[in-house]
Amino acid sequence: MSNAGYDDASLRVEDFDAAIFDLDGVVTRTARVHAAAWKRLFDEYLEQRAERAGEPFRPFLDDDYRRYVDGKPRYDGVRSFLQSRGITLAFGKPTDPPDRETISGLGNRKNQFLQESLERGGVEVFDSTVILIRTLRGYGVKTALVSSSRNARAILASADLTTLFDVCVDGTDAARLELKGKPAPDIFLAAAEALGVQRTRAVVFEDAISGVEAGRAGGFGLVVGVDRADQAPALRTAGADLVVADLAALHLLAPAPPAEPASMERRDGQ
Ligand SMILES: O=P(O)(O)OC[C@H]1O[C@@H](O)[C@H](O)[C@@H](O)[C@@H]1O
DSSP states (O other), rough: BBBBOOOOEEEEGGSEEEEESBTTTTTTTTTTHHHHHHHHHHHHHHHHHHHHHHHOOOOOHHIIIIIIIIIOOOOOOOHHHOOOOOOOOOOOOOTTTTTSSSSSHHHHHHHHHHHHHHHHHHOOOOOHHHHHHHHHHHHTOOEEEOOOOTHHHHHHHTTOOOOOOOOEEEEEHHHHHHHHOOTTSSSHHHHHHHHHOGGGHHHHHHHOOHHHHHHTHHHHHHHHEESSSEEEEEEHHHHSSESSSSGGEEEEEEESOOOSOOOOOOOOOO
């Protein structure tokens, strides 16, 4: 162990045929954009409820996000957090307007907040992850993007990263294929199947507790926890084989140099 509580991590490239990456918080810096949209939604809603009931307002905390919402499909996140506060709402319909007091309505309101933020702020990426993906691809390792988010493809496109992945399974695919959300492993298994690789020959990269649990439950060869929220012990408990603060800390052990050099593409067209 080194790096202040993180693992001194190496990965033998020849042990893997595929690498499966979560999006928000692993590839793009959008976990915090999601977290802020959820906070806005739940704080407004809890405040209204507290006022109606004449009770004290208990805000939505970072820990609530990590435990109940992070990594899960949109409506599962709403249900799971409300349940933690003893609040039960009807599911409603996915087409519910954002002002309806249903699980769907609340989820759709959060999506409005998220899209407003993405329009304002754009999408930032973790360069270290992009370099790792390009390097792995250079070694012939297949890559997949797996996300619970129904906004994943739009986020990938806006960061100009779509071509980095052989396969993409996102929240829209999961709903269409009726796959269970993280912490169930279904979405990761669907990606491995689409890539045509055995799960034991695939490595999963995840930053959310629910995502690490999903990777572990899926029986993947290796689950790497990426700690963006000061929660390394929780990621280990959830089943991460190793935890790093950033993927720049991962050393690739490879028998030969990659087929093509791994470099960041210039984003300014030069
Ligand atoms: O509401 P969306 O965009 O479909 O995203 C669902 C979930 O996607 C996950 O990737 C995020 O970690 C969660 O915060 C988010 O709630």
